[in-house]
Amino acid sequence: MPVNFPLRIARILALITATAVAGACSKDANGLPPAGATGQASGAKPTAGASGGAAAAGRPSPSITLAATDVATIAPSTIESGAALTGDLRPIETIDVRARIEGDLTNVYVREGHQVVAGQLLARFEADEQESSQKSAEADLAAARTDLANAQWTFEQDASLFKAGAIAERDYKIAEQAVPTSRARLAAAEARIRATGNQARDTRVVAPVTGIIDKRMVEGSAHVAKGAPLFTIVRNGTLELAAAVPARQAGEVRVGQTVHFVADAKRFDGRVARVSPTVDPSTRAITVYVEIPNPGGTLRGGTFATGRVVSRTLTNVLTVPTAALKQSQEDGKPFVYRLDGKTINVALVQLGAVDERQGIAQVTAGLQAGDRVIIGNVGTLGSGMQATVAGEEKGTKKR
Numbered sequence: 063m064p065v066n067f068p069l070r071i072a073r074i075l076a077l078i079t080a081t082a083v084a085g086a087c088s089k090d091a092n093g094l095p096p097a098g099a100t101g102q103a104s105g106a107k108p109t110a111g112a113s114g115g116a117a118a119a120g121r122p123s124p125s126i127t128l129a130a131t132d133v134a135t136i137a138p139s140t141i142e143s144g145a146a147l148t149g150d151l152r153p154i155e156t157i158d159v160r161a162r163i164e165g166d167l168t169n170v171y172v173r174e175g176h177q178v179v180a181g182q183l184l185a186r187f188e189a190d191e192q193e194s195s196q197k198s199a200e201a202d203l204a205a206a207r208t209d210l211a212n213a214q215w216t217f218e219q220d221a222s223l224f225k226a227g228a229i230a231e232r233d234y235k236i237a238e239q240a241v242p243t244s245r246a247r248l249a250a251a252e253a254r255i256r257a258t259g260n261q262a263r264d265t266r267v268v269a270p271v272t273g274i275i276d277k278r279m280v281e282g283s284a285h286v287a288k289g290a291p292l293f294t295i296v297r298n299g300t301l302e303l304a305a306a307v308p309a310r311q312a313g314e315v316r317v318g319q320t321v322h323f324v325a326d327a328k329r330f331d332g333r334v335a336r337v338s339p340t341v342d343p344s345t346r347a348i349t350v351y352v353e354i355p356n357p358g359g360t361l362r363g364g365t366f367a368t369g370r371v372v373s374r375t376l377t378n379v380l381t382v383p384t385a386a387l388k389q390s391q392e393d394g395k396p397f398v399y400r401l402d403g404k405t406i407n408v409a410l411v412q413l414g415a416v417d418e419r420q421g422i423a424q425v426t427a428g429l430q431a432g433d434r435v436i437i438g439n440v441g442t443l444g445s446g447m448q449a450t451v452a453g454e455e456k457g458t459k460k461r
Contacts, residue, residue, distance in 0.1 A: 125448040126406075132440050133401060133451055136433040139381040141424055142322075143415035144373035145314055147305040151325060151354065153296040153363045157271055162264035163187060164288040167280060172293070174278055178269040184293060185280065189265035196258040199251065206251040210244035217241050273297040274359070301354045301361055302335070303369075306347035312337075314373040321352050322419055323369035325361055330354055334371060376415055380429060381422040385437040387411075398429070399436040399443050406436070406447040 165187040172184050220237035223229040277294040280286060303323075307315055315337055323330040332354035341348055350371070354361070386398045400409040411428035429435070436443065 124444070125450065126441065126443070127450045127452055128436065128440060129452050130454075132436055132438060133434050134383050134386060134437050136380055136382060136425065136429045136431055136435065138378045138431060139422065140375065140377045141379060141381055141415055141417045141422060142370075142372045142375050142419070143417060144319075144371040145307045145311040145350075146418070147303065147307070147321065147350065147352065147367075147369045147371060149303045149305040149367065151301040151303055151361055151363060151365045151367050153273075153298045154300040154302050154353065155271070155273075155297040156276070157273070157295045157297075158291055159184065159267065159270065159293040159295060161187075161267070161286045161288055161290045161292055163192075163261060165265070165286065167282055167284050167286055170278070170280060170282045172275050172278065174275050176275045177273075178275060178295065179272045180269055182269045183266060184269055184275075185267040185282075187265040187267070187286075189262060192258065192262040192265055196255070196262045199255040199258040203248075203251040203255050206244070206248040210241070210248050213237075213240040213244040267292060269295060271295060271297060296363060298356055298359050298361075298363055301356050301363065303332070303352045303354065303367060305350050305352065306342070306345060307350050307371075309341045309346045309348060312341070312348045315348075315350055315371050320372045321354075321369050322372065323354060323367045324419075325365045325367035328360075330361070330367075332369070370419060374415070376424060379414070380425045380431060381417075382411065382413075382425050382429060382435060383437045384416070384418075384421050384423050386435040387413075387423065400429070401434040401436060401449055401451075404448050404450060406443055406445060406449050408445045409433075409435075 168186050168188050170185045172178060172182075178184065217237040217240065220229060220234050224231065224234040273295040275293055276296045279291050279293065286292070315334060317334050317337060319334045321332045321334060323332060332352045334350060335353040336351040338349040338351075352369070352371075354367075382398060387396050388398065389396055395410060396413055397408050397410045400407050409428050412426045414424035414426045416423045436449075
């Protein structure tokens, strides 16, 4: 019956198949790759000890010597599967620091690559005018407070005199109106002190967040317009990857899932932070946002990374190295070269989940725990060939 397996398995097998095309045209009488051919499974059931065309003609079967690393033993393992992700890692936040006033810079204290903390002084503007305005505003504020105090005292005195009939009502009204007028002057003085204080404060350019200076766009003594960019700060304690996932796999991706990454030849783990609610009509994909902790700034923004969202974990399942998988030239079915004692046989296999990170695939049929398979490209192979594993005892019995 037909064997279905994930599309990514087909891609893996297609690469492996290219190394085995040369022998596709020669088969033995049983329909299996004969000894000495680059065997492709034809769909016939392999038989242990099949001798191939050479043995049928009375000639000794070809033999090959394998290194211990060329043979893998089938055993239960844990396998993870999920949607693959690729893309560039970006800082979680990039902040542009701009000039709040127009003026001349007197000092610039940081350069690209400097680590800064929130509130740290980055640059300073010429501040003589702002400092003078602030001192003037402070003096006006003090005068306004004194005027209000005097107005309140005068009103209280005149109110007593008016009740005693010692002053005219006109004088009483003047004293009464002087109080709110003085309060208004005080409010204006307070507003001015806040404005001049902000201007004086804005002559000091400070870091709004903790991060690293990515760009410095100014030099000392430069005249800068209000709103001009001065620095760019990046927060790289956490990096983010925005990756496209095919719509057919969208149901497998959920917020909070673990993501395994490889970047700069190192392995990292992240988690799915957000998932786009819509499918891009042009690419038929959704955007997945993954956050990767980056303590100490080990990773750099812009680093290319490959990873996979772990959508399911299978434990205690039989697995085979993907390097052992071959593909039939005729029907595309996967098979492996199984080592039965010293005899190489072809074993058709059915596959399940694929863990590209570990380089293994789940075997649902065709192999048993303890079976040995040949991995990698070790040269010409065929059913019925004899194989010796270097370092093993010569007297190893056939299965």
